[in-house]
Amino acid sequence: MGCSASVSGSSKLWPSRKKCPPAVIEVSPAQPNHLPTPRNWTSLTQNIQHAYRKRKQLEGKKLFLDSEFPPRDASIGSKQFRHGHGKIVWARPHDLSLHPVLIADGTEKNELKQGELNNCWFITTLALIAEKPQLMSKIIPEEASFGSLDYNGAFRCRFWQFGKWVEVRIDDMLPTVDGKLLFSRSSNPNEFWVSLVEKAYAKLYKSYEALEYGFEADAYTDLTGGVAEWYIPSYLKENDFYFIRTAYQCGAIIGCFSGNRRRANKHGRNGINGPTSSHSYVVTAVEEIPYIDRAAKLIRVRNPWGNTQWDGEWCDGGDEWKRVPEVVKKELDVTAQDEGEFWMSYSDFRKEYSCMIICNVSPDFDHDGISDKAEYQVQLRGRWEKGFNSGGCIECNTFHFNPQYHIVIHTDANVQRRYSGRLPLVICLLQVYRRGIPKPKEEDDLYVIGFELFQLPGIPISPLSPDFFQSVDPLMPENEETYAKYRETSGRFFLRPGDYLLVPSTHEPDKTRDYLLRLFSVGKIDC
Numbered sequence: 001m002g003c004s005a006s007v008s009g010s011s012k013l014w015p016s017r018k019k020c021p022p023a024v025i026e027v028s029p030a031q032p033n034h035l036p037t038p039r040n041w042t043s044l045t046q047n048i049q050h051a052y053r054k055r056k057q058l059e060g061k062k063l064f065l066d067s068e069f070p071p072r073d074a075s076i077g078s079k080q081f082r083h084g085h086g087k088i089v090w091a092r093p094h095d096l097s098l099h100p101v102l103i104a105d106g107t108e109k110n111e112l113k114q115g116e117l118n119n120c121w122f123i124t125t126l127a128l129i130a131e132k133p134q135l136m137s138k139i140i141p142e143e144a145s146f147g148s149l150d151y152n153g154a155f156r157c158r159f160w161q162f163g164k165w166v167e168v169r170i171d172d173m174l175p176t177v178d179g180k181l182l183f184s185r186s187s188n189p190n191e192f193w194v195s196l197v198e199k200a201y202a203k204l205y206k207s208y209e210a211l212e213y214g215f216e217a218d219a220y221t222d223l224t225g226g227v228a229e230w231y232i233p234s235y236l237k238e239n240d241f242y243f244i245r246t247a248y249q250c251g252a253i254i255g256c257f258s259g260n261r262r263r264a265n266k267h268g269r270n271g272i273n274g275p276t277s278s279h280s281y282v283v284t285a286v287e288e289i290p291y292i293d294r295a296a297k298l299i300r301v302r303n304p305w306g307n308t309q310w311d312g313e314w315c316d317g318g319d320e321w322k323r324v325p326e327v328v329k330k331e332l333d334v335t336a337q338d339e340g341e342f343w344m345s346y347s348d349f350r351k352e353y354s355c356m357i358i359c360n361v362s363p364d365f366d367h368d369g370i371s372d373k374a375e376y377q378v379q380l381r382g383r384w385e386k387g388f389n390s391g392g393c394i395e396c397n398t399f400h401f402n403p404q405y406h407i408v409i410h411t412d413a414n415v416q417r418r419y420s421g422r423l424p425l426v427i428c429l430l431q432v433y434r435r436g437i438p439k440p441k442e443e444d445d446l447y448v449i450g451f452e453l454f455q456l457p458g459i460p461i462s463p464l465s466p467d468f469f470q471s472v473d474p475l476m477p478e479n480e481e482t483y484a485k486y487r488e489t490s491g492r493f494f495l496r497p498g499d500y501l502l503v504p505s506t507h508e509p510d511k512t513r514d515y516l517l518r519l520f521s522v523g524k525i526d527c
Helices: 041-059 120-129 133-139 193-204 216-224 240-249 319-323 326-332 346-352 413-418 466-471
Strands: 025-027 088-091 154-161 164-171 174-177 227-231 253-258 279-291 294-302 341-345 355-360 376-384 405-409 423-431 449-455 488-495 498-506 513-521
Touching (some): 120 133, 120 216, 120 253, 120 279, 133 154, 164 193, 240 253, 376 498, 405 513, 449 488
Parallel strands (some): 025 088
Antiparallel strands (some): 154 164, 253 279, 253 355, 405 498, 423 513, 449 498
């Protein structure tokens, strides 16, 4: 018994992660690398004396040292990864700054600097979420003061992991080279929340090295607990612009990336026409403005690195802006754009970017761009076991061995009136996979996973046999394909009230892995 299905050529299969360039480690105080710029030497002396008193208070106190993620080689990564970074010294914020703070003036945009780590996928997402205080308050539950007498050197951070928020506790020891932070940091040298959140995330995945070359959708989910849905811009229709605009206006997090990641170098440079090849971007505005005798659909994009500009239509200083009323340009604040931020037409956006992610804390059921309240949510945990219930995809003759879930969609006249007589259902399947965790040789890092949904003629009294699956076609989700080599895949359905069968599976049979199913609906569902 085997499976004849093939996944080659699928647009949803992710290219394999590359090995990154390559750190010597010792723990000792680093020298402060940044001094404030006082108005006079008297204030400088006062600042130094004040900072010295605070430091002496901390030196006389035993500060927390994390034994689970210590300031040692293993926390950085493999020997090959450490090699080439120079002599690494672990230091606390008060060793690096006279006035260290967790957050200076709010988590504003453009204050995140990527360090010697290829984790653009995480830093870009963190930059997006940093602009949304209600989301940041979940990640950083409370603010600590580095200079307060009750500060003990510990920092707590929270991430969403497979159905629940988990707290990660770390010490504030950070890797430096020549007195400068080695990895991600804030553009404000006195601010340390970026470096500490990154360290907590590295602990979650066992090392900094484990954060190399990841997937934006994973970071979106880990940092929000929301539903991240993928779109291929070249497949979008003209009117889909309004869906994107409404999603942005209603608080969705929108990211995109360009190019073929297999050809990306360390910093993703060598972009053509502006957008950097194989790099992550964030959408910072979506607007339709009057332009001559028509309306122009525009999207503003930002490169968190701040080293890219677009030179196509609607670029900074482009001729198109000369035909736009001054009042409109003032409203869009065209002249005050940050470095690395630029406007482009919706048409060019669809050509230049290969993928777009829209993340809502709750799904947008009716696809109008507005995050709807999911009155009913169901979480189902399960496990595929080789030789027992891992039957592969529907083209495998062992498909019926997979776990089967009976779902009941209840009648709700009010909801059905809103959705043309049907009820919306969003299904998300996550494989319980952790970056950086050693796996048996026979296991892949990520499996191709997916699910099929069938309408039932009645209530099943036992697991359905091969005869049923050979005679009944699965229902097609809006996105047409649910199988993908991602940690999470999803599908959106509009269903009549009744009985349904949900079958999650790996694409190939005989795989072993835990999984989590999440079902969201505005109408009542039972499983």
